[in-house]
Amino acid sequence: MQGYEAMVEELDRQRAELAQTRAALSELTSRAVSRDRLVAVTVNARGLAVDISIDPTALRRYRADQLSELLTTLIAEADHALTSRRAELLVAATGSGLDYADARLDPARLDTARTTG
Numbered sequence: 001m002q003g004y005e006a007m008v009e010e011l012d013r014q015r016a017e018l019a020q021t022r023a024a025l026s027e028l029t030s031r032a033v034s035r036d037r038l039v040a041v042t043v044n045a046r047g048l049a050v051d052i053s054i055d056p057t058a059l060r061r062y063r064a065d066q067l068s069e070l071l072t073t074l075i076a077e078a079d080h081a082l083t084s085r086r087a088e089l090l091v092a093a094t095g096s097g098l099d100y101a102d103a104r105l106d107p108a109r110l111d112t113a114r115t116t117g
Helices: 002-026 056-061 064-094 107-116
Strands: 030-033 039-043 049-054
Touching: 002 064, 030 064, 039 064, 049 056, 049 064
Parallel strands: none
Antiparallel strands: 030 039, 039 049
Protein backbone atom coordinates (compact mmCIF):
# COMPACT_ATOMS: atom_id res chain seq x y z
CA MET A 1 0.00 0.00 0.00
CA GLN A 2 2.95 2.33 0.50
CA GLY A 3 3.47 2.52 -3.26
CA TYR A 4 -0.17 3.45 -3.79
CA GLU A 5 -0.10 6.13 -1.07
CA ALA A 6 3.11 7.60 -2.46
CA MET A 7 1.58 7.66 -5.93
CA VAL A 8 -1.56 9.45 -4.67
CA GLU A 9 0.60 12.01 -2.85
CA GLU A 10 2.65 12.54 -5.99
CA LEU A 11 -0.49 12.98 -8.08
CA ASP A 12 -1.82 15.56 -5.60
CA ARG A 13 1.50 17.41 -5.81
CA GLN A 14 1.35 17.29 -9.61
CA ARG A 15 -2.21 18.65 -9.65
CA ALA A 16 -1.14 21.60 -7.50
CA GLU A 17 1.90 22.19 -9.70
CA LEU A 18 -0.20 22.01 -12.87
CA ALA A 19 -2.64 24.57 -11.42
CA GLN A 20 0.31 26.88 -10.78
CA THR A 21 1.63 26.24 -14.28
CA ARG A 22 -1.78 26.94 -15.81
CA ALA A 23 -1.91 30.27 -13.98
CA ALA A 24 1.64 31.13 -15.06
CA LEU A 25 0.86 30.23 -18.68
CA SER A 26 -2.22 32.43 -18.76
CA GLU A 27 -0.20 35.42 -17.54
CA LEU A 28 2.74 35.04 -19.93
CA THR A 29 3.73 37.96 -22.10
CA SER A 30 6.64 38.46 -24.44
CA ARG A 31 8.21 41.64 -25.77
CA ALA A 32 10.27 42.11 -28.93
CA VAL A 33 12.18 45.29 -29.76
CA SER A 34 13.58 46.40 -33.10
CA ARG A 35 17.36 46.60 -33.49
CA ASP A 36 17.23 50.39 -33.51
CA ARG A 37 14.98 50.29 -30.39
CA LEU A 38 12.41 52.53 -32.08
CA VAL A 39 9.63 49.95 -32.27
CA ALA A 40 8.52 47.40 -29.69
CA VAL A 41 5.60 45.01 -29.36
CA THR A 42 4.25 42.92 -26.51
CA VAL A 43 2.12 39.82 -27.05
CA ASN A 44 -0.01 38.07 -24.45
CA ALA A 45 -0.33 34.37 -23.67
CA ARG A 46 -2.59 33.86 -26.67
CA GLY A 47 -0.05 35.48 -29.01
CA LEU A 48 -2.11 38.63 -29.50
CA ALA A 49 -0.40 42.01 -29.66
CA VAL A 50 -1.40 43.88 -26.49
CA ASP A 51 1.05 46.79 -26.74
CA ILE A 52 2.82 48.47 -29.62
CA SER A 53 5.32 51.25 -29.00
CA ILE A 54 6.53 53.36 -31.91
CA ASP A 55 9.02 56.13 -31.30
CA PRO A 56 8.17 59.22 -33.40
CA THR A 57 11.57 58.89 -35.05
CA ALA A 58 10.45 55.56 -36.51
CA LEU A 59 7.68 57.33 -38.37
CA ARG A 60 10.29 59.41 -40.16
CA ARG A 61 12.75 56.56 -40.66
CA TYR A 62 10.39 53.89 -42.05
CA ARG A 63 7.95 53.99 -44.91
CA ALA A 64 4.49 52.63 -44.07
CA ASP A 65 5.17 49.27 -45.73
CA GLN A 66 8.51 48.92 -43.89
CA LEU A 67 6.91 49.73 -40.56
CA SER A 68 4.14 47.26 -41.23
CA GLU A 69 6.66 44.53 -42.06
CA LEU A 70 8.72 45.39 -38.97
CA LEU A 71 5.65 45.16 -36.73
CA THR A 72 4.69 41.82 -38.24
CA THR A 73 8.23 40.51 -37.73
CA LEU A 74 8.39 41.73 -34.13
CA ILE A 75 5.03 40.15 -33.30
CA ALA A 76 6.25 36.85 -34.76
CA GLU A 77 9.50 37.08 -32.75
CA ALA A 78 7.63 37.82 -29.53
CA ASP A 79 5.22 34.96 -30.21
CA HIS A 80 8.11 32.58 -30.92
CA ALA A 81 9.80 33.54 -27.63
CA LEU A 82 6.48 33.05 -25.87
CA THR A 83 6.08 29.60 -27.40
CA SER A 84 9.57 28.65 -26.22
CA ARG A 85 8.86 29.89 -22.70
CA ARG A 86 5.53 28.03 -22.66
CA ALA A 87 7.30 24.82 -23.68
CA GLU A 88 9.88 25.28 -20.91
CA LEU A 89 7.14 25.69 -18.32
CA LEU A 90 5.28 22.64 -19.58
CA VAL A 91 8.40 20.46 -19.60
CA ALA A 92 9.18 21.52 -16.04
CA ALA A 93 5.62 20.76 -14.95
CA THR A 94 5.41 17.34 -16.59
CA GLY A 95 8.77 15.93 -15.54
CA SER A 96 7.45 14.12 -12.47
CA GLY A 97 9.71 11.17 -11.91
CA LEU A 98 6.62 9.20 -10.90
CA ASP A 99 7.01 5.49 -11.56
CA TYR A 100 3.64 3.87 -12.12
CA ALA A 101 5.25 0.47 -11.62
CA ASP A 102 5.04 1.28 -7.90
CA ALA A 103 1.26 1.11 -8.13
CA ARG A 104 1.22 -2.42 -9.54
CA LEU A 105 0.42 -5.19 -7.15
CA ASP A 106 3.46 -7.18 -6.15
CA PRO A 107 2.55 -10.89 -6.58
CA ALA A 108 4.33 -11.73 -3.30
CA ARG A 109 2.27 -9.11 -1.44
CA LEU A 110 -0.89 -10.35 -3.13
CA ASP A 111 -0.16 -13.95 -1.98
CA THR A 112 0.55 -12.70 1.55
CA ALA A 113 -2.72 -10.74 1.60
CA ARG A 114 -4.66 -13.82 0.49
CA THR A 115 -3.17 -16.10 3.15
CA THR A 116 -3.49 -13.59 6.01
CA GLY A 117 -6.84 -12.08 5.00
